[in-house]
Amino acid sequence: MAIDVGIDRLIRPEVATVGGYVASKSPDTLEGKVEVPVEDIIKLDANENPYGCSPRVNQALASYPYLNIYPDDGQTELRKLLAGYAGVDAGHIVAGSGSNQLIDLILRLLLSNGDEVINCVPTFGLFRFSTELCGGTLVEVPRDENFALDVTAIKAAISKKTKIIFLVNPNNPTGTITPRQDILEILDTGLPVLVDEAYYEFSGQTVVPLVSQYDNLMVLRTFSKWAGLAGLRIGYGLFPPKIADYLLRIKIPYNVNVAALVAVRESLKDINYLMGATKAMIAERGRLFAELEKIEWLKPFPSQANFIFCLVLNGKASQLQQGLQDKGILVRYFDTPRLENSIRISVGKPEHTDALIKALREIGEKLNV
Numbered sequence: 001m002a003i004d005v006g007i008d009r010l011i012r013p014e015v016a017t018v019g020g021y022v023a024s025k026s027p028d029t030l031e032g033k034v035e036v037p038v039e040d041i042i043k044l045d046a047n048e049n050p051y052g053c054s055p056r057v058n059q060a061l062a063s064y065p066y067l068n069i070y071p072d073d074g075q076t077e078l079r080k081l082l083a084g085y086a087g088v089d090a091g092h093i094v095a096g097s098g099s100n101q102l103i104d105l106i107l108r109l110l111l112s113n114g115d116e117v118i119n120c121v122p123t124f125g126l127f128r129f130s131t132e133l134c135g136g137t138l139v140e141v142p143r144d145e146n147f148a149l150d151v152t153a154i155k156a157a158i159s160k161k162t163k164i165i166f167l168v169n170p171n172n173p174t175g176t177i178t179p180r181q182d183i184l185e186i187l188d189t190g191l192p193v194l195v196d197e198a199y200y201e202f203s204g205q206t207v208v209p210l211v212s213q214y215d216n217l218m219v220l221r222t223f224s225k226w227a228g229l230a231g232l233r234i235g236y237g238l239f240p241p242k243i244a245d246y247l248l249r250i251k252i253p254y255n256v257n258v259a260a261l262v263a264v265r266e267s268l269k270d271i272n273y274l275m276g277a278t279k280a281m282i283a284e285r286g287r288l289f290a291e292l293e294k295i296e297w298l299k300p301f302p303s304q305a306n307f308i309f310c311l312v313l314n315g316k317a318s319q320l321q322q323g324l325q326d327k328g329i330l331v332r333y334f335d336t337p338r339l340e341n342s343i344r345i346s347v348g349k350p351e352h353t354d355a356l357i358k359a360l361r362e363i364g365e366k367l368n369v
């Protein structure tokens with residue numbers, strides 16, 4: 001007989017109410033539930049890179065001899081490599097198992113119970129998730145109808161308890177770019193500001209050169225998108241050196257595995273290849289946007305990232321997502337107060353765009369929209 005020790009009583013109250021993060025679906029879990037074999041599923045729901053990683057990464061990992069040895073906990077080589085790519089001194093860099101891990105780490109460093117975090121919604125869901133887990137209080141500042149930041153409202157939301165302001169540039173899921181002047185104005189508040197540049201390579205806009213000038217600026221980047229390494233989990237942040245030191249001190253040991261280190265090493269030797277794929281996605285983003293604009297019941301928003309956000313003007317986004325999934329095409333849908341009846345479509349290869357547009361037209365006819 002099972003003994004009930006009342007586990008629920010033991011859970012931290014601020015954690016007990018956390019709903020969890022809704023991650024993208026793994027195609028394997030859809031076996032038998034969609035009209036196509038799993039290997040033919042077109043995955044446009046998590047902004048991954050359809051061209052994959054550099055072939056050099058596959059080759060190097062196939063023969064890597066030291067999987068039995070822990071990685072360098074101080075990330076010496078990794079920090080140097082990442083610093084070289086980003087154009088800063090290695091003292092500014094901390095690497096994480098995905099940039100997501102660094103969001104969690106920054107909040108653990110800064111937040112005490114009840115401290116406030118300013119979040120400009122709608123935006124990346126992980127900020128809410130990690131803030132709640134760390135016992136912080138979210139102060140949500142709405143973006144305007146075109147999803148631009150409202151700098152005046154952000155400044156007005158600052159209180160004595162504010163510990164950090166989160167910005168994503170370009171924003172996920174809307175693709176919106178924030179003008180540099182707005183970021184500068186927010187930096188001038190003197191509060192810690194985190195600019196998540198996960199999609200930098202698709203936008204070309206960055207505040208990284210400012211990291212050495214501002215001791216309240218933190219920037220996050222990732223190899224998940226442009227470098228096609230989402231599965232290996234490697235991201236990094238650029239911080240004022242003092243914050244970098246603290247983060248290195250409080251991270252779990254060996255937080256980035258050796259496969260990720262090898263992958264960064266090889267990716268950076270193959271920048272031309274990776275930038276070729278990135279350019280192809282940028283070109284395809286333009287074509288996808290033009291095709292989506294032709295569908296009368298969708299309203300796509302201009303994007304500087306590798307995805308396009310669309311309002312569904314007629315019909316339900318949830319049904320549309322399900323209809324596409326049945327046909328083996330995965331997209332993300334949203335139905336929350338700040339993201340009503342909308343979908344986000346990652347930019348794929350040209351053939352993925354063709355299949356998506358065909359499926360959208362078929363579903364549109366069937367749903368009579």
Ligand SMILES: Cc1ncc(COP(=O)(O)O)c(C=O)c1O
Binds near residue numbers: 168198221224
């Ligand atoms: C804004 C933003 N930051 C971070 C990430 C995740 O990056 P990583 O895979 O490096 O954890 C994503 C992924 O979708 C994202 O959209």
